[in-house]
Amino acid sequence: MEAAAQAERAPRGRLPAWALGLIPLGLIALAIAAFALLGGPGLGERTGPPVEEVSVERTVLRPGTIELTLRNDGPDPVGIAQVAVNDAYVPFTASEGLEIGRLGSTRLDVSYPWIEGEAYAISVLTSSGGTIEAEIPVAAETPEADLGFYGLMALLGIYVGVIPVSLGMLWLPFLRRLGRRWIGGLIAFTVGLLAFLAIDTAIEGLEIAAGAPGAFGGANLVFLGALVAYLGLAGVDAYLSRRDERRPQAAIPSGAYLALLVAVGIGLHNLGEGLAIGSAYATGALALGAFLVIGFAIHNTTEGLAIVAPLRGVDGGTERPAAARLVGLGLVAGAPAILGAWIGAASFNPSMAALLFGVGVGAIGRVIVQIAPQMRDGSGRLLNPTAVGGMLCGIAVLYATGLLVSV
């Protein structure tokens, strides 16, 4: 066998395998070079005028100035000529010059005496007479990204992420007292919560992607992020279980392991949530009302419940997890909200945000697949009445608490 395989790998008088692999690559490179040198023979001149696709990636308001970050999303360079705010031409300067190459970007500093609370329509006139429209629904000064601001964002992340998740985890003693027959329902409840979060995260990601440059993938980024996160987590999982192959119990994941998985999934979701809050706050579209923070807190408290449910569900509550482990789980699930708020407030980029939301979706999806088998009843049915009831309860709870944060 081995000899035959060797013979096949390097037959006498033939090229080695690596060369066969390289030949097509070389030919492609040659063809591209020739095509470029000859200026695309046979294609002739382009038909129609140059395509201008420019997206407004970021809008920053400072006293007397509106800063627009533009990204050229199309195949041709775009020249910026003039800027009008609310139907009036205004002076401006361009940080990277007036010509934006493909996928390049420039920042326009537009002088304009904007007033807090008013709405503005900005129209950027290109050298070919096309217009790029940007909208400021409610003008408010963009906070300076100084230490105090990052402190505020951290505080916000702690309010909406760490504290509620940790509080939710305090249900663990209560869960321990529940009878065994509740276990499947409890896991199903968690699955319901996660399913709701996955859908919510996906929709939010797609909304953001709608405003992102198509050249970077747009809505594709959400799906790609989801796929990468799902496969990545599955790969890590497979690697870990292969390493533990010798341990006999490894076939059934431990409650602590599932709790960690849930925490990671929720953490990635909260990263996206923090991103949305941070960017909304930075653009002044979000008032830090007590109502909002309380809403998020209640909403996210249920996430804490989802983390501790596997601890009760699988280990039967016999094994008391160390306090440090619980704190760790709380941080894994809640702290990303802080990071998200920082990123969102400091440099919101719709493409990156869409990707991160996708990662959240994929991670949650993977977690659902991991813990769903625990819902099976005695006869091995997955969608038994207890499981379905639990899932519906989970979805209903998040829907109801979700009303507090989005109208």
Added chain:
Amino acid sequence: MSERRISRRGLLGAAATVPAAAGLHALVTGRGFGGEPALAGGPNGHGEPGAAGHQGHDGFAHATFAPGRSVDHRANGFDPSELLRDFDYGKTRRLASGRVLREWQIVAQDKEIEVAPGVKYEAWTYNGRVPGPTLRAREGEKLRVRFVNASEHPHTMHFHGIHAAQMDGMPGIGEASGGGQVEPGKSFAYEFDADPFGLHLYHCHVAPLAAHISRGLYGAFVIDPKRGRPDADEMVMVMSGFDTNFDLSNEVYAVNAIGFHYVNEPIRVKRDELVRIYLVNALEFDPINSFHVHANFFQHYPTGTSLEPSELTDTVVQGQGQRGILEMKFPFDGDYMFHAHVSEFAELGWTGFFRVGNPSGMTAAAAAAYCKLPWGGNGGAA
């Protein structure tokens, strides 16, 4: 995203702030009256004698194009400062009957022009300029306008005036005699009498009408009364706009095609001298346009068909195709804005200045210092 942001803000607007966050929030919004610093620059800044127009002042004197770039009039082939007083009298000869025959040749050409600094537009022009030449004749003369279509598109010249149907520049009418729609490469001679006296216009009448006109095919047509009008510093102002992105609304507005041109190069007039403006509205897409002059009043002669003014006013409104003659004198030196009193048009380019005399005889240095005063820059009218 944005919808959600608005809705959240709407929901939370009246809610109490979280105590811990409130301090920082207040700090942030306390600075937030965004307009203030820029407005402090204030309504300053017209009347900087000898300086390059009215741009470059701090703050917001008025809307303007971005500084540092200007339209290349040489490349365009016409300069609004020259168009202003450029009346095309054509060539005349006396007919056997004793009447004067006045003749012009007008060539329709497609031409890329810069309609605002850095913005190129595929214009359709009469004689390579927008607006087309201001044709000027005297009441009762016989007029012949030889029209050559060197454009890639069919065009006509439709004159406002009194004439026979086949001379109307109207597609489908007079085709048998070579009139009607003039195809690319063809030509036609419009012949009619200069009647009635007044201020008229001409434009292309090929469908789609708004597209053909807004591309630049329009011009003023002046017929002087037999006895003429009193001597004056005469100028023509054709109001129009350009729909550069073809969304059926104008991106740029102007008198004599180039927005803010007379801001950068104010129209120089003499104090106490009679100024006569032939004002024509050739704007498309917007139903009305207007003209307003600062710190002065003018006599208005609607359509110029009467020698008696109809009104002493400082603002006149014109619908599409409407026109009128304006007469005024400037009793004080200084810079005086004129603009569409449709503020949107004014701030999108339809703004200019008259510069009367040398404002208060100030030296450039003194004027510059004067402009820096909070109340400075009113042109030093004294």
